[in-house]
Amino acid sequence: MPAPAPRYPVWDNHFHLDPAGPWEQAAKDFLHAGGTHVMLVHKPYHEGAGINRSVADHERQFAITLEMAERARTLGLRVAVAVSPHPAEFTSLLSAGVPVEEAEAVHRGALEAAARLVREGKAVAMAEVGRPHWRPVADDIMARANALMEYSFALARDAGCPVQIHAETATPESFADLAAHLKAAGLPAERAVKHYSTPIVDVRVNHGLWPSVLIGKGSAEEALAGGTRFLMETDYMCDVRYPGAVLGPKTVPRRTADLVSKGLMTEEQAWVVHAENPKRVYGVDVAL
Numbered sequence: 001m002p003a004p005a006p007r008y009p010v011w012d013n014h015f016h017l018d019p020a021g022p023w024e025q026a027a028k029d030f031l032h033a034g035g036t037h038v039m040l041v042h043k044p045y046h047e048g049a050g051i052n053r054s055v056a057d058h059e060r061q062f063a064i065t066l067e068m069a070e071r072a073r074t075l076g077l078r079v080a081v082a083v084s085p086h087p088a089e090f091t092s093l094l095s096a097g098v099p100v101e102e103a104e105a106v107h108r109g110a111l112e113a114a115a116r117l118v119r120e121g122k123a124v125a126m127a128e129v130g131r132p133h134w135r136p137v138a139d140d141i142m143a144r145a146n147a148l149m150e151y152s153f154a155l156a157r158d159a160g161c162p163v164q165i166h167a168e169t170a171t172p173e174s175f176a177d178l179a180a181h182l183k184a185a186g187l188p189a190e191r192a193v194k195h196y197s198t199p200i201v202d203v204r205v206n207h208g209l210w211p212s213v214l215i216g217k218g219s220a221e222e223a224l225a226g227g228t229r230f231l232m233e234t235d236y237m238c239d240v241r242y243p244g245a246v247l248g249p250k251t252v253p254r255r256t257a258d259l260v261s262k263g264l265m266t267e268e269q270a271w272v273v274h275a276e277n278p279k280r281v282y283g284v285d286v287a288l
C-alpha cells in the first residue's frame, strides 16, 4: 500500500550519500517514509582515494557530492547541496606528517573551492565547517583550527551563503564561543547552523545560531517546548561500516509523522520547521 500523501514537506537538514554506500536504498527509504527534501552535505569519500593532500583532491571529492545530488534527484528526492572540507581533514593531514603551514594552505584552498561552488550556484551552503572536538588537540593547533573556521565564515559572508558548523557538543558556552567567532568574521549568527545540535532553541542561549537538532528520542519534544526556530537532522552517514552509529534515513519523516499524529506538533509547526526555516536559512523554496 502506498504511503498516504504527506500534508507538509519533510526536510532532513544534514544527510550524507555515498556512492560506495547504500545511497539508492537510503533515498528511497527516506521518500517512502514521507521525506521530501534533504540537505546533502559533503563528506570525504576516502574509499580508494586516501587522504586529500591537495586542493585538486578536494575538488574531485566535491564533484562526487554534486554527482550524488544529481543521481538522487532522478529518484524524486529534492536535494540542496552543502560543500566544504571537513574540519577533521586538517588534523588528518597533520597526523599524516604534513607540515602545519602546508596543511593550512590546503585547507584554505579547499574552503575557497567550496565557496566558488556556492557562487556558481552548485551549492547553497558551506558544510561541514568547524573545528576538531573528537580528541584533545594542542592549543596551537586549536588556535589554527579556529582561524580556519573564521576564514570559512568570512568566505561564506562574501559568497552570501550560510554555514553548517561541526564542533563540540552544543552548550550555552559553546554557542557563545561560536557566536564570537562569527562576529569576528562578520557572518551574522542567523546564517550559521549548529549541526548535530542539542535542542537549545532559545535565541538568548544559542545567540541566534540555528540549532539543527539531532532527532533522537525526546529531542524534538524538547525543541518544540522552546518554539519552532530549529531544523531537524539525522546525520545519516550512508556507510555500511557504521550501522546504527547514526540515525537511519527514515528518522526525520517518521519522527515528524509520529509527533503530528500524537498531537505534539501541529501541521502548521511542521510547515515552519520543514519549509519556512530552510527557506529562511538557505533561501531554498520548499514546497510539497
Ligand SMILES: [Zn+2]
Pocket: 014, 016, 041, 128, 235
Ligand atoms: Zn555529517
